[in-house]
Structure formats: structure tokens, C-alpha cells
Amino acid sequence: MxxxxxxxGMQDMLPGDAEKxxxxxxxxxxxxxxxxxxxxxxxxxxSTELFLxxxxxxxxxxxxxxxxxxxxxxxxxxxxxxxxxGAVRAAIEHGLIRDSLPVKVFYIASCYRAEKPQAGRLxxxxxxxxxxxxxxxxxxxxDVISIAREVIDDLxxxxxxxxxxxxxxxxxxxxxxxxxxxxFRANEDRLCETCKSRLERNPMRILDCxxxxxxxxxxxxxxxxxxxxxxxxxxxxxVKSCLDAMDIEYSINPKIVRGLDYYTRTVFEFVSxxxxxxxxxxxxxxxxxxxxxxxxxxxxxxxFAMGLERILLTMEAQGxxxxxxxxxxxxxxxxxxxxxxxxxKIARExxxxxxxxxxxxxxxxxxxxxxxADKIGVLYTVVIGDDEIAAGTxxxxxxxxxxxxxxxxxxxxxxxxxxxxxxxxxxxxxxxEGFSAMGNLAxxxxxxxxxxxxxxxxxxxxxx
Ligand code: ATP
Ligand code: MG
Numbered sequence: 001m002x003x004x005x006x007x008x009g010m011q012d013m014l015p016g017d018a019e020k021x022x023x024x025x026x027x028x029x030x031x032x033x034x035x036x037x038x039x040x041x042x043x044x045x046x047s048t049e050l051f052l053x054x055x056x057x058x059x060x061x062x063x064x065x066x067x068x069x070x071x072x073x074x075x076x077x078x079x080x081x082x083x084x085x086g087a088v089r090a091a092i093e094h095g096l097i098r099d100s101l102p103v104k105v106f107y108i109a110s111c112y113r114a115e116k117p118q119a120g121r122l123x124x125x126x127x128x129x130x131x132x133x134x135x136x137x138x139x140x141x142x143d144v145i146s147i148a149r150e151v152i153d154d155l156x157x158x159x160x161x162x163x164x165x166x167x168x169x170x171x172x173x174x175x176x177x178x179x180x181x182x183x184f185r186a187n188e189d190r191l192c193e194t195c196k197s198r199l200e201r202n203p204m205r206i207l208d209c210x211x212x213x214x215x216x217x218x219x220x221x222x223x224x225x226x227x228x229x230x231x232x233x234x235x236x237x238x239v240k241s242c243l244d245a246m247d248i249e250y251s252i253n254p255k256i257v258r259g260l261d262y263y264t265r266t267v268f269e270f271v272s273x274x275x276x277x278x279x280x281x282x283x284x285x286x287x288x289x290x291x292x293x294x295x296x297x298x299x300x301x302x303x304f305a306m307g308l309e310r311i312l313l314t315m316e317a318q319g320x321x322x323x324x325x326x327x328x329x330x331x332x333x334x335x336x337x338x339x340x341x342x343x344x345k346i347a348r349e350x351x352x353x354x355x356x357x358x359x360x361x362x363x364x365x366x367x368x369x370x371x372x373a374d375k376i377g378v379l380y381t382v383v384i385g386d387d388e389i390a391a392g393t394x395x396x397x398x399x400x401x402x403x404x405x406x407x408x409x410x411x412x413x414x415x416x417x418x419x420x421x422x423x424x425x426x427x428x429x430x431x432x433e434g435f436s437a438m439g440n441l442a443x444x445x446x447x448x449x450x451x452x453x454x455x456x457x458x459x460x461x462x463x464x
Contacts, residue, residue, distance in 0.1 A: 009115070009123025011309075020322045021126075024155065024308060024315075025108050028128040031150045032106035035143060037130050040105040042086035044112075048076040054085030054294045056261025058202040060210070063194060065113040079112035084260070084287070084303055085294065087131050092296040101134030102301075108308075120278030120310045129284075131303035133291070138238025141266045141286060141302055142246060145239075148270055148282045148304055149248050155311065156320045159273040160281060163253035164243075165225060166236040167204070169264050170289060172229035177203055179222045187217045207257045223254040232265055239266050264288040266302065274317040275310060282306035327377035330416045332359035333369040335385030342409070343384055349413040355420030374399070380419070382412060 006012055013021055029039070048068050055061050067079040080086055087105055090096070096103050108128045115121050130147055132140055145162065152160050168176065180203040188196065191206065195214050198205040207218050228236070243250055250268075258267045267285035275281075284304025291299035315322075330350060332343035343359040350357040358378070360369050366383055373381050381397045388394040388409060395404040396415065407415055 007123070009117035011122060011124070016325075019325045020312060020315075021308070023322050024311060025128070027154045028108060028151050028306070028308075029106070031147050031154065032128075032130055034150075035104070035130075035147055037104040037106040037132075037147075040087055040090065040107050040131075041109070042080075042083065042090050042107075044110070045077045045079055046086050046089065048078045050085050050089055050294060051078055051081060054088060054262075054290060055082065056202070058198050058205045059259055059261055060194075060208070061113065061259060065115055067112050067114055080109070081113045082111055082260075082305060083107050083109050083127060083129050084131060084290070084305070087303075088133070088290055088294055088296065088301070091133055092291065092294065097133055097291075097297070097299055102140065103133040104130070105133075106130040118278070120275055120307070120313055122309060126308040127305040128308055129303055129305035131301065133301040134299050135302075136235075136286075136288065136300035138235050138266075139242045141239040142242035142248070144284065144302055144304060145243065145250075145268055146246055146248055148284070148306060151306065152270060152281070152311075155315060156318075157272075157311070157314055158318060160270050160314065161273075162248065162250040162268060162270055163256055164240070164250045164266070164268045165253055165256040166228055166232055166239075166265050167224045167257055167263060167267055167285075168228040168232045172227055172232055173204070173224070176222070176224050176227040179227065180204065180206075183221050184217070190217060202261060204257050205261070207255065208259060218255075224257070225252070225254040235265055258283055258285055260287065262287045262290040262293055268304070270306075272310065272314045275313045278310060280307070281310045281314060326356065327379060328356040328358045329379050329420050330355075330357040330412075331369070331373035331376070331378040331381045332357065332412075333366055333373065333381060333383045334360055335366055335383065338389060339384045339386070342389065346409075346413050350416050350420075353413075353417045353420075355417050357416065380416065382407075384409065 032039075048066070051062060051066060057063070061081045066081055069077055069079075071077045087107065091103060091105075106129065108126065110124055110126050112124055114123060117123060128151070130144060132144055145164075149162065167173070181199060184191065184195075184199055184203055184206060188199065190213055191199070192209065192211045192214055195206045195209050195211070204224070206214060207221060209215065209218070240250075253269070256267050256269055257263070258269075263285045265286045265288065268283070269280045270282040271279050272281045273279070282304055284302070286300070286302040288300040290301060291297060330347075332347055334340040334343040340360065347357040347359050358376070364372065366385075370381065379399055381399060382394050384394050392409055393406055394409050394412070396407045396412065397404040
């Protein structure tokens with residue numbers, strides 16, 4: 001039969017990769033939380049209307065890249081191509097913006113765009129993003145930018161520069177549009193078809209076109225930054241001095257316009273020098289008109305979205321090491337049914353204390369089990385067979401130095417938990433943080449009044 005493969009442009013995240021993703025996501029979440037942002041999760045599909053209005057009808061995303069479906073003939077729905085529109089919709093729908101402002105949310109989410117798949121450009125990809133609703137103060141722009149900077153730095157990534165621009169407000173932009181139209185009209189016949197249609201409606205979109213011919217034409221186009229009004233200029237100066245105060249380096253790139261129609265004032269990109277053409281790892285800016293565009297109140301806001309595939313590509317290009325995956329602390333190798341049941345019981349007890357343990361899931365020989373334990377990189381092993389059960393003791397072997405200690409079988413769980421708690425095991429550390437907050441740490445560490453109850457275990461074999 002024909003083998004079924006993943007849909008073009010969509011990637012599996014396999015074990016091993018998933019650990020890397022988890023690491024990146026943890027750094028993203030930590031930094032968002034340090035700035036007081038809370039997580040938001042919205043549906044993968046939204047009404048198509050939301051993106052037409054919330055991304056903009058003259059954007060590449062809406063004109064070429066959306067996965068749009070008829071919902072059983074009832075209405076048009078679209079797989080989210082980005083998260084901002086959904087977050088804004090949710091904030092309006094649930095009255096989040098009625099509470100004290102600003103509202104600060106972050107997300108890590110899959111997004112969908114029907115693009116030509118290539119390195120750093122997929123049809124399903126993932127974004128970490130933050131949104132701050134309800135402030136026009138320049139320090140908000142700098143604060144949002146600093147989150148992206150901190151994430152990139154915390155991941156150990158070098159060579160990613162911040163490029164900044166201001167594209168003004170509705171008022172100063174209309175004057176600029178006149179200049180821009182005039183400039184592009186002189187080259188109209190060379191523009192691509194999409195850009196021709198943009199000329200009247202939104203000439204700034206042409207600056208963001210990917211076609212090399214259009215890009216060439218844009219080379220000498222008038223710059224927005226030269227036309228911004230005094231208020232926008234003052235805002236931009238405010239953003240820059242706040243970035244300066246935070247020691248965040250940037251360069252001004254007057255060519256940045258960003259992909260959405262409703263960006264105003266500050267726009268920015270973080271650009272990686274190590275991943276080729278798809279080099280923008282993060283893009284964002286202000287969208288002071290977006291809430292009104294989707295039917296909400298006036299609500300100056302801003303945010304960014306970071307492409308996590310491109311972040312991971314950069315990390316790989318720079319040879320950045322990911323924290324190792326924690327192996328299980330103990331592997332119990334049973335021989336026979338009674339021993340299997342006993343190992344099940346011990347493993348369960350260890351796990352209930354927050355320490356990792358595995359035992360044989362296949363029914364293999366001791367030799368094969370040891371090979372497996374070695375492969376998964378386990379730190380301790382113990383073999384339990386009839387002899388060990390009869391003696392009530394077994395050998396707990398340290399796989400790193402090969403040393404073995406004779407141990408009472410009913411003390412294995414306590415001993416292993418003691419080692420686990422003394423060491424720094426990922427899952428355990430997380431758990432301990434929770435417990436120590438509850439003042440329960442001493443109780444777990446000295447879990448002595450929990451002797452193993454072997455009653456009934458040996459009956460198991462009899463029943464077979
Ligand atoms: P580009 O110019 O590369 O097409 P964009 O302007 O369409 O980017 P945004 O809509 O601003 O991108 O999305 C924010 C970030 O999400 C981008 O900077 C990028 O890192 C990532 N991104 C966007 N589209 C894709 C995609 N198809 N595959 C992977 N990552 C993507
Ligand atoms: Mg794009």
C-alpha cells in the first residue's frame with residue numbers, strides 16, 4: 001500500500017526535536033512572564049473576515065497565502081496566518097480591554113500560510129509573540145522590543161541585529177502616499193500585477209513586495225521616515241532614547257514597512273546573518289488602528305511575532321548546544337512475573353515522589369534489558385529476579401562508575417528518591433520548586449514512613 005506522508009510544507013516535531021522546542025519555548029515564556037505578560041490561546045480557525053480586516057486586503061498574506069475553507073457551506077473560515085488578529089478579536093469579544101490597561105498577552109502558536117516551502121519558510125510554522133493593548137507611550141515600544149532581544153540573547157544566539165523604523169500615522173502617511181504614488185507611476189508598467197493593484201489602494205505595500213523587479217524599483221523610492229509628522233517624530237525619539245537607556249543596540253532601516261496593513265509608527269525586525277534569505281527571525285510594531293479596524297474601540301497597541309523555526313535554524317547554524325535531555329534515573333530489570341510486578345510497584349512509588357524510573361515493557365532477557373538501559377542513558381540499574389526476591393536484597397548499580405551497592409529491595413524507592421532529590425533532575429527540580437513553595441520539601445526528602453508492601457505480589461504468579 002502507498003505510504004502516507006506529511007502534507008507539503010508541514011513538519012513533524014520528533015522526539016529529540018521536541019526537547020529543543022521545549023527549551024526555546026521555556027525561554028520565550030519566562031521572558032514574557034518577567035515583563036508581566038499572560039498567555040493567551042485562541043482557535044486555529046477564525047472567520048475569514050477577521051483576517052481581511054485585521055491583516056489587510058492588500059497584504060501578501062491575504063492576497064496569496066491564506067488557507068480558506070467553506071465551513072460546510074455555511075461561511076468562510078481561515079486557518080490563522082498569524083496570531084495578532086485573533087488576540088485582538090478575543091480581547092474585544094471578552095472585554096479584556098475594559099480592565100486596567102495595558103492588557104499584556106503572549107502566545108506560542110502554529111500558523112498557516114500557503115507559501116512555497118523552502119528553508120525557513122513553511123506552510124505550518126510556529127510563532128512566539130507578545131501583544132500590548134491600550135498604550136501609545138514610547139516606553140511600551142521599547143519594552144516589547146526588549147522582550148525579543150532578551151529571548152534571542154538568552155538562547156545564546158549571536159549576530160542578530162535589531163532594525164528600527166517609523167512609518168508614521170494615518171495623518172502623515174496620506175501625504176507620503178501621494179509622493180509614493182507619484183514615484184511608482186513613473187515605473188508602473190514594470191511593477192508586478194499585484195503591485196499594480198496596490199498602487200491606488202496602498203502604495204506602501206509595494207515596498208514589501210518580494211519580486212526582484214519591484215524591489216529594484218523600490219530602491220530609490222521616497223522614504224516614510226522623511227515625511228513623518230512632529231508627533232510621530234517625537235514618539236520615535238522617545239522609543240530610541242528608551243532603547244538607549246536599556247543598552248539595546250539598533251540601527252535605523254528606513255526600508256522596513258512590515259507585512260500588515262495596520263502598522264503605525266514604530267516597526268522593527270530582528271535579522272539573523274546566518275540563515276540565508278529568510279533572515280527575519282522576528283518582526284513587529286505598533287498597530288494603533290487595528291482595534292477599530294475589527295470593530296473595537298480606539299486602542300493604541302503593539303506587538304511582535306518571532307518565527308521559531310527560523311530561531312532554531314539560527315541556533316543550529318551557530319552550533320548552539322541544547323540542554324541535554326534528562327535520562328531516567330533508574331531502570332529496573334525484572335526477571336519473571338513476580339519480579340515484574342514488584343518492579344512495577346517500586347517504579348510507581350518512585351515516580352509518585354517526582355523521580356523518573358522505568359522498567360521492562362517488552363519482556364526481554366536481562367542482557368537485552370541492560371542494552372536498552374545503556375541506550376537510554378539511565379543513571380542507575382537494578383536487576384530483580386527470584387534470587388533477589390528470596391534474599392530481599394538486590395544490587396543498585398551506578399552506570400557511570402560501575403559501582404554497585406547491595407540494597408534491601410524495600411529500600412530501593414527511598415534510596416533512589418534520595419539520589420534524585422540530591423541531584424538536579426529536570427522534572428524533579430520543577431516538582432520540588434512547587435513543593436518547597438508549599439513547605440513540603442522535608443517531607444518528601446525524608447519519605448521514610450513508606451515501607452514497601454510486598455503482600456499479595458507473589459500471588460500474582462500463582463494466578464497465571
Ligand atoms: P517574510 O517577509 O519572511 O515573509 P512576514 O513579514 O510575512 O515575513 P510576519 O507576518 O511578520 O512575517 O511574521 C513574523 C515572523 O514569523 C517572521 O519574521 C518569520 O520569522 C516568521 N514567519 C513568517 N512566515 C513564515 C513562514 N511561512 N515559515 C516560517 N516562518 C515564518
Ligand atoms: Mg511573508
